[in-house]
Amino acid sequence: MNGITVIAGRELRSFFVMPVAYVVLTLFALLSGFFFLSKLLDFNFTLMQLQNNLAFDPRAADQLLLWNLNDALITPYLASLLSILLFLVPGVTMGLFSSEKANGTDELLLTSPLPISSIVLGKYLAVVVLVSLLVGMAALFPCLLFLYGDPAPDLGLVLSGLLGLYLVGLLYASVGLFASSLTHNQIIAFFLAFVLCLGLLLLELGVGDSARGLGGVVAYLSLVEHFDNLLRGVVDTGDLGYFFVMIGSFLLLSKASVESVRWR
Amino acid sequence: MIEAKQLSKRFGDRLAVDQLSFSIERGEVVGFLGPNGAGKTTTMRMLTGFTPPSSGKVIVGGHDLFEEPAAARRLVGYLPETPPLYPEMTVAGYLRFVARIQGLPKRDCAEAVDRAMERCGLKEQRRRIIGDLSKGYRQRVGIAQAIVHSPPVLILDEPTVGLDPAQISDIRDLIADLSSAREGELQHAVILSTHILPEVEAICRRIIMIQEGTKRLDRPLDELKAEGQTLQMLFAREIVGEQVPSAGQGGAA
Ligand SMILES: Nc1ncnc2c1ncn2[C@@H]1O[C@H](COP(=O)(O)OP(=O)(O)OP(=O)(O)O)[C@@H](O)[C@H]1O
Ligand SMILES: [Mg+2]
Numbered sequence: 291m292n293g294i295t296v297i298a299g300r301e302l303r304s305f306f307v308m309p310v311a312y313v314v315l316t317l318f319a320l321l322s323g324f325f326f327l328s329k330l331l332d333f334n335f336t337l338m339q340l341q342n343n344l345a346f347d348p349r350a351a352d353q354l355l356l357w358n359l360n361d362a363l364i365t366p367y368l369a370s371l372l373s374i375l376l377f378l379v380p381g382v383t384m385g386l387f388s389s390e391k392a393n394g395t396d397e398l399l400l401t402s403p404l405p406i407s408s409i410v411l412g413k414y415l416a417v418v419v420l421v422s423l424l425v426g427m428a429a430l431f432p433c434l435l436f437l438y439g440d441p442a443p444d445l446g447l448v449l450s451g452l453l454g455l456y457l458v459g460l461l462y463a464s465v466g467l468f469a470s471s472l473t474h475n476q477i478i479a480f481f482l483a484f485v486l487c488l489g490l491l492l493l494e495l496g497v498g499d500s501a502r503g504l505g506g507v508v509a510y511l512s513l514v515e516h517f518d519n520l521l522r523g524v525v526d527t528g529d530l531g532y533f534f535v536m537i538g539s540f541l542l543l544s545k546a547s548v549e550s551v552r553w554r
Numbered sequence: 555m556i557e558a559k560q561l562s563k564r565f566g567d568r569l570a571v572d573q574l575s576f577s578i579e580r581g582e583v584v585g586f587l588g589p590n591g592a593g594k595t596t597t598m599r600m601l602t603g604f605t606p607p608s609s610g611k612v613i614v615g616g617h618d619l620f621e622e623p624a625a626a627r628r629l630v631g632y633l634p635e636t637p638p639l640y641p642e643m644t645v646a647g648y649l650r651f652v653a654r655i656q657g658l659p660k661r662d663c664a665e666a667v668d669r670a671m672e673r674c675g676l677k678e679q680r681r682r683i684i685g686d687l688s689k690g691y692r693q694r695v696g697i698a699q700a701i702v703h704s705p706p707v708l709i710l711d712e713p714t715v716g717l718d719p720a721q722i723s724d725i726r727d728l729i730a731d732l733s734s735a736r737e738g739e740l741q742h743a744v745i746l747s748t749h750i751l752p753e754v755e756a757i758c759r760r761i762i763m764i765q766e767g768t769k770r771l772d773r774p775l776d777e778l779k780a781e782g783q784t785l786q787m788l789f790a791r792e793i794v795g796e797q798v799p800s801a802g803q804g805g806a807a
Binding site: 292293296297300303304307308393394395396397398399400401402403404405 | 599602603604623624625627628630632634636637638639640641642643647651652654655656657699
């Protein structure tokens with residue numbers, strides 16, 4: 291337990307010294323701000339159009355009722371952040387193990403009394419902290435809506451969407467950790483993580499109409515299926531379970547991969 | 555204190571280390587000699603548990619390295635061939651990290667780090683970034699991390715590479731100091747590999763010479779000196795094969 295925090299502490303400090311953390315946080319702030327603003331302007335523009343149309347278009351009134359902050363702003367905003375995490379998280383995780391191998395510091399870690407599971411979990415914990423900061427930042431913009439939006443968006447929906455985003459970030463982090471354990475080259479680790487995460491997203495395309503047999507498996511593995519529920523405000527234990535199972539699997543894979551280096 | 559039993563390591567179809575056995579007690583400083591590619595680094599990696607042996611055992615302080623890894627590893631300090639340094643950390647921060655992962659309790663770390671820096675002549679460098687240090691100073695940090703948790707067994711792979719003459723003699727003194735008895739402290743067992751024969755004569759009491767992964771010689775140095783043999787001669791005879799080796803020496807444990 292102690293070992294985990296020692297590893298995580300060193301890793302976090304190096305994120306901020308390097309300074310991967312600042313780059314990632316700044317990029318995320320800029321991009322999420324941009325997405326939020328563009329969705330907000332979009333929202334206002336459509337809102338005004340609908341209001342103008344009220345006089346001569348009888349359907350506009352119905353459309354106006356449907357045109358709310360929840361569906362027209364919060365949901366697309368959070369969904370867009372998924373793609374930002376897709377390349378930011380691998381950027382954070384790429385060095386976790388590969389730089390150890392390149393520096394020769396793996397010889398220090400792997401000959402220390404620490405169990406490999408502590409090393410893996412410590413590194414994961416460091417990324418979890420960074421992902422938490424990112425999702426915290428992502429939450430700031432919707433907060434504005436609670437202050438100034440009228441009517442305010444649905445709190446439950448915002449929270450479950452953010453939870454979904456957080457879980458996706460944590461899943462990407464475990465994938466990135468695994469990718470980094472496979473190679474001593476950071477660039478390869480980055481692309482490997484990117485492709486694996488993208489794969490989890492794109493599995494959606496392979497989900498046929500009939501979710502039976504192989505289609506069912508693909509549907510279960512597909513990240514979007516589970517994220518979408520959370521985005522719509524549906525917190526289902528099945529979806530939460532998906533994220534825990536996937537994260538756990540990638541952590542175990544990372545451990546096995548690091549172990550195999552020790553035992554090769 | 556540390557014992558290798560029939561250690562072998564196979565890389566593909568090439569046998570890097572072949573049935574190597576020896577044991578080293580507290581107070582001994584053993585020079586591990588052999589030409590390039592003899593298997594010194596591979597052997598040391600097996601002794602520290604970085605590389606698993608293809609067959610054979612390592613026992614450290616009574617603990618089997620592969621059955622009780624944590625207990626065994628705690629007793630070993632290791633300087634790999636390339637010092638395992640994080641370039642972005644400060645010297646003191648790095649040593650504190652190593653002390654922690656080696657299992658020292660937090661409250662003992664500051665003192666352990668100070669002592670290691672003192673012994674390796676790093677006091678002035680404590681706040682410097684490791685990546686900015688010269689090669690010799692990086693090597694010193696490497697030695698400091700091996701001794702920071704005061705392990706009873708020290709495994710040093712070419713410890714004096716890149717050091718200036720003054721520091722080399724400091725490190726020799728340090729190693730001599732670690733292996734000699736002192737009040738309230740137990741002696742260390744030290745095994746170091748090197749290519750500098752005078753260094754071996756200066757600090758080691760015993761030498762183990764290997765070639766192509768097999769042990770060629772394992773004898774106390776003063777015994778050899780008494781016979782009037784220099785290391786230079788031995789190296790030439792055992793390794794290069796200039797003369798027929800005298801019978802009974804090779805492989806005698
Ligand atoms: N990971 C590896 N894969 C394949 N072969 C290896 C590996 N590590 C070492 N070897 C081989 O094992 C043999 C012994 O290498 P080792 O590094 O132990 O030699 P050494 O005695 O330390 O040499 P030097 O004096 O040059 O440091 C060499 O032939 C080397 O090529
Ligand atoms: Mg070597």
